[in-house]
Amino acid sequence: MFNKTIQMFIFDGNPNGRIMCELSNWNGRVYKIARNELNLFSDRCDANNTGIYFLFGKNELNKDSIYIGEAEKVSDRLKQHLNDHVYWNECVAVISKDNLLNKAHVKFLEHKFYKLAIDAGRFDIVNSTVPTLSSVSEYDEAMLDEFISNAKLLVNTLGYKAFESISLNSNVKNAAELYHIKATRGADAIGYTVSDGFVVKKDSIVASTITPSMSENLKRWRENLFSDGTINSKNAFTKDYIFSSPSLAASIVMGRNANGRTEWKNDHGATIKQIEETQNV
Incomplete structure (x- = not known):
């Protein structure tokens, strides 16, 4: 280069x-x-x-x-x-x-x-x-x-x-930079932050159902990911997928409105919000 x-x-x-x-x-x-x-x-x-x-x-x-x-x-x-x-x-x-x-x-x-x-x-x-x-x-x-x-x-x-390519934009160097969500209704996902959003990794599992309070826009977004094959019938992502924010990613994964900066956590239990605050001290 x-x-x-x-x-x-x-x-x-x-x-x-x-x-x-x-x-x-x-x-x-x-x-x-x-x-x-x-x-x-x-x-x-x-x-x-x-x-x-x-x-x-x-x-x-x-x-x-x-x-x-x-x-x-x-x-x-x-x-x-x-x-x-x-x-x-x-x-x-x-x-x-x-x-x-x-x-x-x-x-x-x-x-x-x-x-x-x-x-x-x-x-x-x-x-x-x-x-x-x-x-x-x-x-x-x-x-x-x-x-x-x-x-x-x-x-x-x-x-x-x-x-x-999402892979070219990744800043993940090791497992410590990955974030996880494991929640109710089967949600079990892994992802990482990138300069322009948040990537949910292939094979991550989304919640099997959604909550009644989930916003209509998020419901349509989730339905679209199922209809275009990004998420399959087993509720798994078929490819790495980039969202515009950790919150949008968390909401789709958890099937409800969610704050991704507090829901996504690394192996030590630290949230994105906590890590960003530590880095900016």
């Missing part, structure tokens, strides 16, 4: 509007664009280069969502998405500055980024079908793999972790 130099240009001094990012010695360029500023983006000379794009929003459970697409003219395609139902409010477009990407290239990229998002499991993916993987030459595939690596880095830098 090498150190990287990132150049970032914030248009109009507004970090919530449009941002342009580049890496040294890379011909790619990444734009972050607020939905209501697409018209300003379209005025740029490279706005209609061939590229890929990601639409970011929230689903009905307030979980992060993403749509992954490609276009021969990115700006024109993004404007078409203004007619979509309001499932997104920001987009990220990735192009090459010299406009050397062709249709086969961006179809390849679209498929690869879709698979990365599936494997990461962080975002609800809005695409209704799996993008087709185009055939490219061995030379082009090597070039596109490097393009993906650089684009992932910049997208992550902009705050979108849709393509970042």
Whole structure:
């Protein structure tokens, strides 16, 4: 791994509007664009280069969502998405500055980024079908793999972790950094904190039933994890799964409203709250 130099240009001094990012010695360029500023983006000379794009929003459970697409003219395609139902409010477009990407290239990229998002499991993916993987030459595939690596880095830098593997984000070095919940109705789970939330490990068991007082939003979230196969019929997680907070993780595991900072405990019985307070003394 090498150190990287990132150049970032914030248009109009507004970090919530449009941002342009580049890496040294890379011909790619990444734009972050607020939905209501697409018209300003379209005025740029490279706005209609061939590229890929990601639409970011929230689903009905307030979980992060993403749509992954490609276009021969990115700006024109993004404007078409203004007619979509309001499932997104920001987009990220990735192009090459010299406009050397062709249709086969961006179809390849679209498929690869879709698979990365599936494997990461962080975002609800809005695409209704799996993008087709185009055939490219061995030379082009090597070039596109490097393009993906650089684009992932910049997208992550902009705050979108849709393509970042949970395992790569783990700061767990030994069993002492793991937290446990063993509670009523069969709940028996292990997890660990990460920079952007809390990961519940594969094979952790959730409570077999929920309490009547559990919030409707948490009930729907839990039901969704069963319906999409994240939790199986034996009440076990089928993969490592990242939640936005320890409390959300604890609530799903315990089948009730819960404060994760006091429910998750390490092997010595210390809670997340106690450990954080000790570290910050």
